[in-house]
Structures are given as structure tokens and as C-alpha cells.
Amino acid sequence: MSKFSFTLNATDGAARTGVISTPRGEIRTPAFMPVGTAATVKAMMPESVAATGADILLGNTYHLMLRPTAERIARLGGLHKFMNWNKPILTDSGGFQVMSLASLRKLTEEGVRFASHIDGSKHMLTPERSMEIQKLLGSDIVMAFDECPALPATDAEVAKSMRLSMRWALRSREAFGDRPGYALFGIQQGGVTRELRAESAEKLTEIGFEGYAVGGLAVGEGQEVMFGVLDYAPDMLPVDKPRYLMGVGKPDDIVGAVERGIDMMDCVLPSRSGRTGQAWTRRGQINIKNARHADDPRPLDEGCTCPACRNYSRAYLHHVFRSQEMISGMLLTWHNLHYYQDLMQGLRDAIAAGTLAQFVAAFHAKRAEGDIEPI
Incomplete structure (x- = not known):
């Protein structure tokens, strides 16, 4: 079985482009991972997600352990087979969802005891159980x-939490064991405090992981604060391993994170926005429910080659959204994911060519123009 590895091909300032190799395929970095919470990217067929240019998907441990359960997915051949996705999958640990979704949770050194948000059933999630669930799912990362x-x-409070996470990181590493071809990523914590981030990075590096995430950001602190942390946090992590910023984000967040040395990101935004009538384009965000689109025969984005832009007008997209037709969420989600992957390809090409500064300037200038004039 081939190994898990990361090759850095080019840098431009702090930005990097490379390839993560896994037995299930290569992931071009910087990479954006669409989120397939419940073993599906909502409103998309797996083939369509792949067609947008996605090399990897994210699955949610918390949601899948509750329904349909990791044990059932394992009996049915693992998550890749279950959801018909043969490329790499990264699963989160479940920790974030337990904190944000579960009720009646009790945190101890051992782990977190919580009641399911679905049916109130009681569960215990520990580093060992999280590793077991993710192994049953068969996720690559x-x-x-x-x-x-x-x-x-x-x-x-942040220091106490970070140190607990570091003890859990060690237990995760021990429970993960020796699994050639699979990777375990450690997660740097420490809030917005440089000294705590440094302590966390040092501890993680000492334990040793195949990749490292910058955690605890994109939780409402605002872009300026997030970028302030990203100005130093990625540099604290090993240069020869992938760096993953969890839960980011809007297109301008992504561009800023890549400029600061981030290799991987995920966010529900492109798919969630698509279901609520929001489209992301080179000229910023469009709200398709607005009356200005009702008679507009033009596509969402003239520079886009996705099916929504190639084959349908703004007027049609406005109509199907207003009529609450399923195709609305399907087309807008496809467009948004395509736009995100186009953006990643543009970033990769610019870093490889040493023209990232020009690419970023053009990106911001185009967005500043705003949407095309109404008809």
C-alpha cells in the first residue's frame, strides 16, 4: 500500500503549493474540501462534486456516529463505498459538534459525555472512541x-482547554496506532494568544503527526483577528507537513489564509449558501431571490463554466428559487462549489508561477466592482 506523504512544489512568500499523496489519490494544495456532513454534500451527486475539481471531502464524526452509526457504515463496507466517493475523505474528531450541538454535555479529563441532539440518547466521546469511530468509517485523514x-x-480558560486538548492529542496518537496509508492530524489550539499557540505547536510537534491543523479560529472572532493569528501560527508548525485551517470560509478568508501559509480548508458555506439562494461569483455575492434578476437572461457569472452558468439564466434561477424547486439548491450549490475550486486552482497556479500578489490584487479588484448592472 502506498504511503501518505506531502510534497511541497513551490512557495511564493508564505504561500505554498504542493501535493498530498494518499492511497486513494492525490490532493492538490492549497485545497478546499467540500463538507459532506451526513455522508453527502447536500444537493450534489458525488460525481458532480468531483467534476467541480474537489480532490477530497470532509465527513462529520459526530453526525455519522449518531446516524446511521459508524458500526453500520463499517458493516456496509466503509464510508467511501457507503457514499460512493472513491477519493480521499477527512473526518473531523467530533469535538467541535459536541460543543456546539449536543445538549447536557459534561466535560472531564476522560472525554465528553453528551446527549444526542437527534433523540437525546446518551453517548461518551473520548480520544480513543473518536479514533475507533474514524477507523470504522475508514477515513484517510x-x-x-x-x-x-x-x-x-x-x-x-483558553490555556486550560488547550492543555487538555494536548493531553487528548497524545491519547489520540496512541489510540490511532500504526496505520500505513492513513494519516492523523494534530490540532493546534491557544485562541488568539501567541504564547499559548507556541506551547501547543511545540507539544504537537513533540508527539508527531502526519499533518497539523490550526484550530479554534473561524468561531466568530472576525477576519482581522483571525489573520492576526495566521500571521504567526502556521510558521510554528513543521514546514514539511500539511497545514489545515478548520472551518474557513468565505472566498476572501481563503485567499488571506493561503497568503499566510495554509494548505487545506473546509467550510459548509458554498453548499449552505446555495440552498438559501446565495451565489458566490468573481464579483462578490449575489442574492438570487432579489427581484432585479426576474427578467435577466444573463448567467450568474459570465466567466464560469459550471452547468448553472452554461445552461441557465439568472431569471430561471430566480424563478426556481422563488418556486422552492429542488433544482434551485442543486444548481446554486454546483455553481458555488465550482467557483471555490476555480479559486483554488487560480491560487495554485499563481503560487507556482510566483505571481500570487498580482492574482490577489486582481481578485480583490474584481470583487470591489460589485455585481453587473441590472438590466
């Missing part, structure tokens, strides 16, 4: 189990 503290929090 497994995330260490961590606690993501709710912000705002005091430095003392």
Missing part, C-alpha cells in the same frame, strides 16, 4: 480529538 472552547474566554 483522521483528526485528533480536541476541545474547542467557546469564545470569548479568558486566557486562563
Whole structure:
């Protein structure tokens, strides 16, 4: 079986482009991972997700352990077979969802005891159980189990939480064991405090992981604060391993994160926006429900080659959204995911060519123009 590896091909400033190799295929970086929470990217067929240019998907440990259960997925041949996706899959550890979705949760050194948000059933999630679930799912990239503290929090609270996460990281590493071809990523915590981030990075590097995530950001702290942390946090992590920024984000967040040395990102935004009538384009965001689109025969984005832009007008997309037709979410999600993958390809090409600064300037200038004039 081929190994898991990361090759850095070019840099431009702090930005990097390379390839993560896994037995299930290559992931071109910087990479954007669409989110397939419940073993599906909502409103999309797996073949369509692949057609947008996605090399890897994200699955949610918390949601899948509750329904249909990791044990059932394992009996049915693993997550890849279950959801008909033969490329790599990354699964999160479940920690973030337990903190944000579950009720009646109790945090101890051992782990988190919680009641399901679906039916109130009681569960215990520990580093060992998280590793077991992710192994049953068969994900290619497994995330260490961590606690993501709710912000705002005091430095003392953030420090206490980060140190607990580091103890859990060690237990995750031990429970993961020796699995050639699979990868375990550690998660740096420490909020917005440089010293805590440094302590966390040092501990993770000492344990040793196949990749490293910058966690605890994109939780409402605002772009300026997030970029402030990204100005130093990625550099604290090993240069020869992939760096993953969890839960990001809007197109301008992605561009800023890549400029600061991030290799991987995920976000529900392109698919969630698609279902609520929002389209992301080179000229910014469009709200398809607005009356201005009702008679507009033009596509969402003239520079886009996705099916929604090639074959349908703004007027049609406006009509099917207003009529609550299923095709609305399907077409807008496809467009958004295509736009995100186009953006990643543009970033990869610019880094490889050493022209990232020009690419970023053009990206911001185009967005500043705003949407095309109404007819």
C-alpha cells in the first residue's frame, strides 16, 4: 500500500503549493474540501462534486456516529463505498459538534459525555472512541480529538482547554496506532494568544503527526483577528507537513489564509449558501431571490463554466428559487462549489508561477466592482 506523504512544489512568500499523496489519490494544495456532513454534500451527486475539481471531502464524526452509526457504515463496507466517493475523505474528531450541538454535555479529563441532539440518547466521546469511530468509517485523514472552547474566554480558560486538548492529542496518537496509508492530524489550539499557540505547536510537534491543523479560529472572532493569528501560527508548525485551517470560509478568508501559509480548508458555506439562494461569483455575492434578476437572461457569472452558468439564466434561477424547486439548491450549490475550486486552482497556479500578489490584487479588484448592472 502506498504511503501518505506531502510534497511541497513551490512557495511564493508564505504561500505554498504542493501535493498530498494518499492511497486513494492525490490532493492538490492549497485545497478546499467540500463538507459532506451526513455522508453527502447536500444537493450534489458525488460525481458532480468531483467534476467541480474537489480532490477530497470532509465527513462529520459526530453526525455519522449518531446516524446511521459508524458500526453500520463499517458493516456496509466503509464510508467511501457507503457514499460512493472513491477519493480521499477527512473526518473531523467530533469535538467541535459536541460543543456546539449536543445538549447536557459534561466535560472531564476522560472525554465528553453528551446527549444526542437527534433523540437525546446518551453517548461518551473520548480520544480513543473518536479514533475507533474514524477507523470504522475508514477515513484517510483522521483528526485528533480536541476541545474547542467557546469564545470569548479568558486566557486562563483558553490555556486550560488547550492543555487538555494536548493531553487528548497524545491519547489520540496512541489510540490511532500504526496505520500505513492513513494519516492523523494534530490540532493546534491557544485562541488568539501567541504564547499559548507556541506551547501547543511545540507539544504537537513533540508527539508527531502526519499533518497539523490550526484550530479554534473561524468561531466568530472576525477576519482581522483571525489573520492576526495566521500571521504567526502556521510558521510554528513543521514546514514539511500539511497545514489545515478548520472551518474557513468565505472566498476572501481563503485567499488571506493561503497568503499566510495554509494548505487545506473546509467550510459548509458554498453548499449552505446555495440552498438559501446565495451565489458566490468573481464579483462578490449575489442574492438570487432579489427581484432585479426576474427578467435577466444573463448567467450568474459570465466567466464560469459550471452547468448553472452554461445552461441557465439568472431569471430561471430566480424563478426556481422563488418556486422552492429542488433544482434551485442543486444548481446554486454546483455553481458555488465550482467557483471555490476555480479559486483554488487560480491560487495554485499563481503560487507556482510566483505571481500570487498580482492574482490577489486582481481578485480583490474584481470583487470591489460589485455585481453587473441590472438590466
